Amino acid sequence: MVTLRKSTQFFLLIALNLLVLAALVLHAEVRSREPAARRSASRILVRQLKLSDLCLFTEARYTRHPAMADRHAPFQDHPLALEHFPSGSLVTPPALRREAK
């Protein structure tokens, strides 16, 4: 039985890993070309119901609708309120908004 030298075994392992990675890149490419049907269901609802946010975190108002949240959203209950929702540590306060001029 032929025993491969260690460097050859290593190269084969790396080649296998690269092949897996290439297959995943191909998978991403193929999947990104077929999104129309899946995404169109969401887009239709966004258009019909005039939605402004993604439904990612439903626990608090400002994490359900971060784009519509108050300016000081995480501290909205009162100025020294401690943040009490776990996703509040994941969702940052909204970006700087238009100030009344």
Place this chain on the structure above:
Amino acid sequence: MTPSLQRHLNILDFALSSLWRRKGKNLSLLAVYTLIIFIIASIVFFTQALKREAGLVLQDAPDLVVQRMVAGRHDPIPVSYATAIAAIRGVSEVTPRYWGYYYDPVTGANFTLVAADDPQLKPEAIAIGSGVARTSRISIGDFLPLKDLKGSPVLFSVQKIFPSASELVAADLIQLRQEDFLRLFDFPSGRATDLAVSAGNPAELETIAAKIVHDFPDTRPILKSEMLRTYDSVFDWRSGLVLVVLAVAVLSFIIFAWDKATGLSAEEKKEIGILKSIGWETTDVLLLKSFEGIVISLSAFLAGVSLGYLHVFFFSVSLFEHALKGWSVLYPEFKLTPVIDPYLICLLFLLSVGPYIAATVVPSWLAATVDPDAAMRS
């Protein structure tokens, strides 16, 4: 095969044998390294895919939403503002939006109620998101009791369930007729939650927003670009979710590399001394140590990135599920469209493989320049 290539292959063989001799230590090192890359890659893939999805799905969001602010907080806006805003040059349509939240004490979930004109929706009938159907265990034809302002339950029959493909925007939605919405919440008459404004030319939005603020100083316009930017900033690597986990992963990597860089074990020093005494050049020793670093870091990088991809796009980020759910009872179940950003992958490669090789080679170089006799005796 050229002698130079043969020499490199021989050193690589030696490096692999040397790693295998300390397999317990090196395999655990490889496992920790792969885990760190896996976590960072999962976050990168997840946030990139969500950012792209938000950008594409919210393309059809209202051009501009006008909120009324009272004492710094969002308040129902008089519908009469809509007429005045519609008269601003460039505005093509102003639609009052009626929406709000409903806490369901039975399931403990928060629902988003939206009133929208749908001629097919019957009175006291609702269309619900798949998340609502799943949480409340109801389907078409069933009734969902919602308490009105006086605490009396109003029975709404489920007429439609939004397709599960729309969970990313509609998992917690309950759509009902406008009169039902107004009655349920005893909403002040002549008021809406906010106004959705459409403009013929998107380039005029800034001017329209400034005009609205000028005419109605108690309002706050939110542009579509600002809505999109919100998601960009939530999932940007510099903030929020990504920063928290990235910081932990990067810190553990630094500790890990630091441990490696602060010195070689006595056994490794002795090995370098022996190699030098039997005629190895310093460059050969450095090559050996570089190969050891490359074998570990390249294997960890490739395995970590592939596992991260599988975790996010095949197993729906199941390991982060608890962090993402928080206290939410209702959580959307969605499959993301895969995105691989070559720039971020290259950055991940440079930031993980480069420092690790440097952390392996530098102490070896210091040890390799010491007299072999001293190294063996140390």
